[in-house]
Amino acid sequence: MEHTADGSLPQPLSPTASERQWAALAHLSALVLALMTSWIAGFAGVLAAAVVYLIKRDDSPFASEHAREAINFNLSMFVYACVAVAIGIALIGVTVLTLGIGLLVTIPAGLVLLLAIGAIAVTWLVCSIIATVKAWNGERYRYPLTLRLFG
Template identity: 75%
Template sequence: MNATTQSLSTTSPTSSERQWAAGAHLAALLLALCTSWIAGAAGMLGAGMVYLVKRDDSAFAAEHAREAFNFNLSMFIYACIAVAVAVALVGATVLTLGLGIILTAPAGLLLLLAVAAIAVLWLACSIIATVKAWNGEHYRYPLTLRLLR
């Protein structure tokens, strides 16, 4: 446990800090929903703005904003990978003059199931994180690439 984590765990966040922390998750969620799940860049923008505003004032709010940013960035990267796989599957079908559909159709269905699972995970985790922040608790998103530290 480092000094930052110790100071975060020993002090209770103020009401304002909890609101900013919850706002980071909520802004990321609402902006991403308004622009579609695939365009998760808007979610990064919402969380990133809160991070830039509160990073020097509140360690609690900055931690939550950083988590929301990293999670939305991760979801955006996963969406880009899914699009690339979909393009490859369509390309394989076209290059084989349609005969490749025997292999690409089941792979495409698996890809759709994976995208749906990621979308549900994204929505559920964003709501859970907002509630945890509002309650003054720490939260770590699953499957997150923590690029912003």
């Protein structure tokens, strides 16, 4: 990167209103589409953000950065949901295979799993709203608990 006359790095230009709208749309469309298809099938949220990414990847670094974040976050939430379902199936399997004796283990583990699923769902909803607002305001945002798989 080139330095300015005073030796500092140049500051990035602030995003235009259109770029901010596209960036917010990446988060909001992912949220809405995932909610419409149910949280477990939230893979649709990945698709919504991917559409914004494909449209804006060459035109707007700001919008494409937000779209990538939304893709990674929604993909992470989808992976976490799949893991939760697999653990739930395993808990049911343990109960069945032990002819009900496994309930001593599976009931507390199932309750912890339900709490974890609830916490993930609330985190997903709140972080998606925060990301939408940050994008609308022209700010960068990095989701927590995100596997950076796309990028």
